[in-house]
Amino acid sequence: MRLRWPIIFGAMLVAMLPVLLAACARDDGATTIRFWAMGREAEVVADLLRDFEREHPGIRVELQQIPWTAAHEKLLTAWAADALPDVCQLGNTWIAEFATLGALEPLQARVDASAVVEEDDYFPGIWGTNVVDGVLVGVPWYVDTRLLFYRRDLLERAGVREPPRTWAQWEQAMEALVRQAGPGQHAILLPLNEFEPQLSFALQAGDPLLRDDDGRGNFRSPGFARALAFYAGLFERGFAPPVSETQISNVWDEFFRGSFAFYLSGPWNIREFRRRQPPGMEGAWGTMPLPGPDGPGAGIAGGTSLVLARGSRHQDEAWRLVEFLSRPDIQQRFHAMIGNLPPRRSTWSHPALASDPLAHAFRDQLERVRPTPQVLEWERIVQEMRLVTERVVRGGLSQEAAMAELDARVDAILEKRRWVRARDAEAAGAR
């Protein structure tokens, strides 16, 4: 019933960690680096680490697996207790936060000197998520973006020959689909508990989402107005049902049943859809890049990066591990194990990836991903965006009022940031 102060447990665990590790480490002259990874990645990366240790006999890696749900708290308590690992996997929406805390080691010099990590080989949008205030603090490990899974057969039946590339073409296609649809069938599924669709459209529209040195919301911009009108229109015109994900018991079954022809989702679903497709559905569905306002559109630059802790005493060894995990051949193996998409173009030229038609759309989309503003409040801001846009869709809030309210809420959230920036600027000026 009562809140068990997870932070205290976290702090205690973290405080005990060095003792435990010291107890485990065999004293054979090797340097031990600590590596924290999350979720399923942590399970599969252990295989790769064995090869790393074989290549680098002087380095041993202590891998710790952290569940995603506990990761953020654990990392912050570890930072507060000065117990961050030497290398860490970090979701790229958290990078700005840990950079602001001063927990991350700047990496530009190491990248410049590296023969493995080549900046030009990475998709620029995803590289950009690792640059906070002009300082590079992480190297992308894998990427994650949202695009469309679609039913090719349904589109063809509705008379749509070419996959839509612009919003106008897309609306025409959905119009045609809805005309053909039976009861309970829609053109697209955009669950209301997700922020990714709105965010994708907003990024496509082009106006920055924050203004004044990322100190205020910029949601009354013409770009966001256009994105919101497009998003809300999908529901108003009956293309998308106003439901949240929990109300759809099984999106995969519903997709193959034809309840919707488009579904906006991420790379992990390639596997799921393939695994669950009923016999006879092979080739009847596929993936396609997001249509944009006037041509192929931008996408979200999600994913995780590898970072070095600023306080680490084994940064050189830790960087070796980052380089190892960034090698195209290793990334290809990582992709084969888990399906996460690699952030480097050269990895994508590997036959296993190049010959996968479902991954192809992601490769195309990744060239056009755009980073979101690098402020530590960002996760909270997109949550507010979701809550406000949900009220537009469910009724009760006009689009103009929603944009004004969103700006007001975001301005309030960023108040502290404005104050801190002004203060720091003043201090710099005085010096």
Place this chain on the structure above:
Amino acid sequence: MHARLVAWVFAGPALLVLAVFFALPVAAALLLSLTDFDLYALADPAHLRFVALGNYLDLLRTPLFWKSLGNTFYFVLVGVPVSIALSLAAALLLDSPLARMRAAFRTALFAPVVTTVVAVAVIWRYLFHTSYGLVNWALGHVGIAPVDWLGDPRWAMPTIIAFAAWKNFGYNMVILLAGLQAIPRDLYEAARIDGASRWRQFLHITLPQLGPVLLVVGVITVSGYFQLFAEPYVMTRGDPLQSTVSVLYFMFEEGFRWWNLGRASAIAFVLFVVILAATTLLLRFGRRRGAL
């Protein structure tokens, strides 16, 4: 003088523990609630500002705070009576002279209290699953359409209440059982000779005799239920449509998701005042009825 000194020596260790682990953290949290302590302040203490009652005033203007307060009151006003009625019914059954295998039943009914919330929640999530759940399957047999127990904003809180009542009734049951066993048997005997029915015996002997115990159980349950957190945390994460966000859950999100520790401390103190007011009212009411 000597006796006083000895008394302090005896009380000393307990007082020290209380001071270090209770008074000090509470005072620190109160101070924290008057500042805007957050990630920026964590990064650099110079980024800490004293905001006086700013957090509290801000809270009163936050719609989600009022929503969470409403959700919490819903949970307490429905959950506490249901939970205590369940405990009392179970205690009466166990206390009945007709009851067999009393120890086994007592253990079985008490078992939910000592099981882990997280483990039990997994099972409950299956029971209440929309398409594969046992509950909807049973309802289907009597012709009731499946209900989205945890996904429908109207049903999520009732489901949480049912879960909490089931999880917690055993604890109160044991206390009430002890209270029942302390009631002198000759009172019932006298009532029986006077021709009082079972129901009248319950109303005029059992309930008044249980008064003080019921009051204690009520106060403990009310203050416990106001601190609703683990159930929504493991079952719904506050969804759907924030219909299961309790005050404590709201505080947890502010504090450990967004790291606005100043605001989170303010929420904690507001909740403290609410619980204090509710239990004081309950005690007043009990005293007037002569329960204590």
